[in-house]
Amino acid sequence: MAYSQSTESSLIIQKYSQKFCMIYKPQVNNVIKDSDLSSKMILQINKDRCCAEIETLASISSCEGPAVTRILYSTEDQRSRQWLKGLMNEIGLTISEDGLGNLTGRWTGSDENLSPVATGSHTDAIPFSGKYDGVIGVLGAIEAIRSLQEAGFKPRRSIDVIQFTAEEPTLFGIGCLGSRAMSGSMTVSEMSALRSDQEDDIDKLRKAAGYHLPLSDVLLDSSYYHGFIELHIEQGPRLERDKLDIGIVTAIAAPATLKFELKGDGGHAGAVLMPGRKDALVAATYIIQEIEKAANNSESPDSVATVGIMDIHPGAINSIPSHVEFYADIRDINLDSRNQMVQYIKDSASQICKDRNIQLKVSTVNADDPCLSDPAILDTIEAACVEASVSYKRLVSRAYHDTLFMSRICPTAMIFIPSESGYSHRPEEYSSPEEIEKGILILAKTLAIMSHDI
Numbered sequence: 001m002a003y004s005q006s007t008e009s010s011l012i013i014q015k016y017s018q019k020f021c022m023i024y025k026p027q028v029n030n031v032i033k034d035s036d037l038s039s040k041m042i043l044q045i046n047k048d049r050c051c052a053e054i055e056t057l058a059s060i061s062s063c064e065g066p067a068v069t070r071i072l073y074s075t076e077d078q079r080s081r082q083w084l085k086g087l088m089n090e091i092g093l094t095i096s097e098d099g100l101g102n103l104t105g106r107w108t109g110s111d112e113n114l115s116p117v118a119t120g121s122h123t124d125a126i127p128f129s130g131k132y133d134g135v136i137g138v139l140g141a142i143e144a145i146r147s148l149q150e151a152g153f154k155p156r157r158s159i160d161v162i163q164f165t166a167e168e169p170t171l172f173g174i175g176c177l178g179s180r181a182m183s184g185s186m187t188v189s190e191m192s193a194l195r196s197d198q199e200d201d202i203d204k205l206r207k208a209a210g211y212h213l214p215l216s217d218v219l220l221d222s223s224y225y226h227g228f229i230e231l232h233i234e235q236g237p238r239l240e241r242d243k244l245d246i247g248i249v250t251a252i253a254a255p256a257t258l259k260f261e262l263k264g265d266g267g268h269a270g271a272v273l274m275p276g277r278k279d280a281l282v283a284a285t286y287i288i289q290e291i292e293k294a295a296n297n298s299e300s301p302d303s304v305a306t307v308g309i310m311d312i313h314p315g316a317i318n319s320i321p322s323h324v325e326f327y328a329d330i331r332d333i334n335l336d337s338r339n340q341m342v343q344y345i346k347d348s349a350s351q352i353c354k355d356r357n358i359q360l361k362v363s364t365v366n367a368d369d370p371c372l373s374d375p376a377i378l379d380t381i382e383a384a385c386v387e388a389s390v391s392y393k394r395l396v397s398r399a400y401h402d403t404l405f406m407s408r409i410c411p412t413a414m415i416f417i418p419s420e421s422g423y424s425h426r427p428e429e430y431s432s433p434e435e436i437e438k439g440i441l442i443l444a445k446t447l448a449i450m451s452h453d454i
């Protein structure tokens, strides 16, 4: 399907018909009557402005471009937050920050008694990654609000733009720290126990970065937000392959991460004969094959399991590996099938190690539940796509995002835009200005409807 006004980025939000409003929440009294919304409104996304801001943010990095590195609480992270607050100030958002550094800019609505609608994502970047992961959801939200303001739109519910602290696990080894804490998926004592790889505790690091408010205040209650929506790059090849503009995310697969520690016996590679060996690495390779088999044999098409990191001790050519440590990342959108894979892997590992006389310790690093998107928000996004004549499909997200945790306190959904060749977490990450523009347009339209949903 073509983009209807492909020669210009000017699109018309037509009169919101009763039918369209009914899609969002099928209640007779839910018809939007607000004069600001029902009047004809020209919504113009300025893709050049937004793309220039993406470049500016990418330049605030601790590595040489085009790669981007921005680690939580680093100098670059602090500079990027200051710059972002400047953008929020320019468009009149009211800024607040919590004790972890979650940054919120609020466009105050006409009825402050109503719970706000929220959107946003993250701007931290793993070492040597790209410009778009997370950034599109923050700078895209700023552009969506600017375009709504320029079109004369007035929200009824306030609209919050959130920059979540540390979606990436780089500093503390745990992903989605900010949204995890906001949604109460992590207790204050769990937060306080976090240590960086340099063994610095979180209180020292956050306070050095200027965040002194108590961690107990980070938590939001479950009626705080009316809904949350996140714009993000797909980080996969499906939209590009199918030549589609928008992915409407129906569910997010959640990972379980298992840590394996194997202890065998070392020794000289020439001196110790094969019958006497307790080689921890050989045992690990058999476990890894079972991990792959668990995903291959699962009845769920969305099952995946990966080992991407391993430490071998002592790590010499002529020495039998005595200790091995590795992690398995196991995902599915179906919790039962993910848990079945986890159980199969644990059982197989203990059998393999028993047969080989290897000591085994398996610990669960995290096991988050998958989430399903809110059907009403999905319908609203779809209606916005139809109205804007952009092509779309519904799909699941196999990467997890801040939305996964926000779904525990409010209705949520995500909007994906294509990623060139599915690249992500590398400098080649790319989405075109036109793809970004369409994503922001759909976000703006969806926010407009949600902010008037009573």
Ligand SMILES: [Zn+2]
Pocket: 122, 133, 134, 167, 232, 401
């Ligand atoms: Zn991301």
